[in-house]
Structures are given as structure tokens and as C-alpha cells.
Amino acid sequence: MSDDHDDSPIAARVRELEAVLEEKGLLDPRELDQVLEAFAHRASPANGFRVAARAWVDPGYKARLLENANEALPELGLSMGGGLQVQRLHVVENTEDVHNVIVCTLCSCYPLSLLGPSPTWYKSPAYRSRVVSHPREVLEQFGLTLPETTRIEVWDANAESRYMVLPRRPEGTEDLTEAELAARVTRNGLIGTAAV
Amino acid sequence: MPRTNDVGGQDGFGPVVEELDEPPFHADWEAHVMAMNRALIGQGVYNLDEFRDAVERTMSHESSYYENWFRAIGTLLKERGVV
Numbered sequence: 001m002s003d004d005h006d007d008s009p010i011a012a013r014v015r016e017l018e019a020v021l022e023e024k025g026l027l028d029p030r031e032l033d034q035v036l037e038a039f040a041h042r043a044s045p046a047n048g049f050r051v052a053a054r055a056w057v058d059p060g061y062k063a064r065l066l067e068n069a070n071e072a073l074p075e076l077g078l079s080m081g082g083g084l085q086v087q088r089l090h091v092v093e094n095t096e097d098v099h100n101v102i103v104c105t106l107c108s109c110y111p112l113s114l115l116g117p118s119p120t121w122y123k124s125p126a127y128r129s130r131v132v133s134h135p136r137e138v139l140e141q142f143g144l145t146l147p148e149t150t151r152i153e154v155w156d157a158n159a160e161s162r163y164m165v166l167p168r169r170p171e172g173t174e175d176l177t178e179a180e181l182a183a184r185v186t187r188n189g190l191i192g193t194a195a196v
Numbered sequence: 197m198p199r200t201n202d203v204g205g206q207d208g209f210g211p212v213v214e215e216l217d218e219p220p221f222h223a224d225w226e227a228h229v230m231a232m233n234r235a236l237i238g239q240g241v242y243n244l245d246e247f248r249d250a251v252e253r254t255m256s257h258e259s260s261y262y263e264n265w266f267r268a269i270g271t272l273l274k275e276r277g278v279v
Contacts, residue, residue, distance in 0.1 A: 010266065026278070031235055035235065128204065129204060
């Protein structure tokens with residue numbers, strides 16, 4: 001990341017500001033690479049995939065996860081403390097009758113440490129404005145058509161509280177190992193804009 | 197009156213567009229803006245809530261996500277007399 005040859009106007013302005021902050025001792029150029037490496041290493045959707053797979057194979061873990069996710073995450077070596085502050089996590093379970101989907105209408109709150117960096121569409125006003133008022137229509141834009149009888153619950157995250165969806169375990173996966181199940185989970189499944 | 201960022205339930209933003217295989221950052225400068233913000237919060241130049249507030253009061257729907265971040269950082273640094 002140190003060798004930045006982007007010649008767009010904003011890239012130049014970012015470099016200019018970095019130079020000023022480095023001169024003032026507020027920014028260490030080596031720190032940038034460290035921050036980015038730590039960010040890329042710790043925040044991965046593979047973490048969320050593991051959580052879902054464990055919940056599917058271990059009913060006791062699932063119960064603890066739904067009851068208090070912050071206490072259940074350390075059982076898998078995970079936490080919600082990867083960012084600048086620790087957030088409360090609430091895991092919401094999809095069932096035959098209820099489908100959950102997460103959003104942050106104010107900005108971009110997201111369980112980063114479990115899902116990795118959020119996609120641009122999650123941060124877009126198009127998604128944030130619409131999924132709370134017309135969730136069924138938005139899910140259809142993602143190719144997810146739910147039966148009329150399925151109730152949709154939309155969870156609006158904020159600075160202190162984050163949500164993650166526990167998707168329904170796919171049918172016919174009784175013989176799969178936990179690792180194989182984890183490989184079936186998708187990021188959008190954990191957001192609620194896809195089934196798994 | 198709600199701030200510009202408070203879009204829940206509003207109409208007129210069009211369909212959701214999903215980019216397949218989207219990278220975490222679309223350009224190096226975006227990653228640099230994210231890292232710069234972490235460093236400045238880490239140094240105590242401002243805190244996370246002040247940053248959120250700055251994004252909310254300076255953001256534009258015409259700008260990209262990290263453009264809005266960069267504008268908020270610049271605003272906070274000016275207000276604190278750092279630059």
C-alpha cells in the first residue's frame with residue numbers, strides 16, 4: 001500500500017494530508033501498513049461462516065449464541081473487539097416462518113470482525129432507505145423470493161449494537177462436516193440478502 | 197429535522213446495485229483514508245463518535261463512502277486547528 005501511483009485528484013489530496021500529518025508526528029507511514037494488514041487479517045467473513053456452521057452442528061452452542069453472542073464468540077476464538085470499540089452482537093435466527101435481514105439506516109454499522117469489510121451496496125442509500133420500508137422488494141433484487149407466509153424482520157444496527165443472521169441450514173447436508181458446512185455459508189446469507 | 201444520512205424509509209434512491217467479487221477497497225487512497233482515520237483516533241485527535249458526527253453533518257449522497265470519510269477527517273482537523 002505504500003507505493004501509491006493513483007493519480008486521481010482525491011488520491012493526491014490524501015497523500016498531501018498524509019505528508020502534513022507525518023510532519024506533525026500524528027501519522028507514522030509504517031503504521032498504515034500495519035493497520036491495513038491487521039484489518040485484512042482479522043476481519044474476514046470466514047469467521048462468520050465458522051460461527052454459523054458451529055451453531056448448525058451444536059444445538060448447545062446455538063442456544064448460547066442466540067442468548068448472548070458476545071459470550072459465545074470466544075468459544076471459537078472470536079470477539080467483537082476487532083475494531084475501535086467492542087460492540088454488542090445479537091445473532092438472529094432464520095426459521096421456516098421468519099427471515100431476518102440486517103441494515104444500518106444511519107450509515108454503515110456492520111459486524112466487521114465476523115463478515116469482513118462491508119460491500120458498497122450495504123453502505124448505499126438505495127439499500128439503507130428501502131430495505132426497512134420494502135424488504136420483500138429489496139430481497140427480490142438480490143434474487144431471493146420468500147413465500148408470502150414468511151415474516152421478514154429487519155434489524156437496524158447502530159454504533160453500539162450489531163446484528164448477524166444465522167441462516168437456515170441447507171437441506172440434505174446431514175452428512176457434511178462442520179468445515180464443509182462452513183464452506184456453504186455466504187456473506188450475504190449472514191446479512192440476510194440470500195438464503196444458504 | 198433528520199440529518200442527510202438518516203435515509204431509512206425515504207424514496208428516490210433507486211434500485212440496489214450489487215457489485216460481484218467486490219474488493220475491500222476500490223483504490224489505494226480509500227485504504228489510506230481508513231488507516232489515517234484509525235491513526236488519528238488512536239492518537240486522540242478526535243474520537244469515534246466525533247468522527248461519526250462529522251461524517252453525518254458533512255456527508256453528501258453525491259460522494260462515495262470514503263470521499264465522505266475524507267471530507268469528515270478534513271473538517272475535524274480544521275476545526276481542531278491541526279491543519
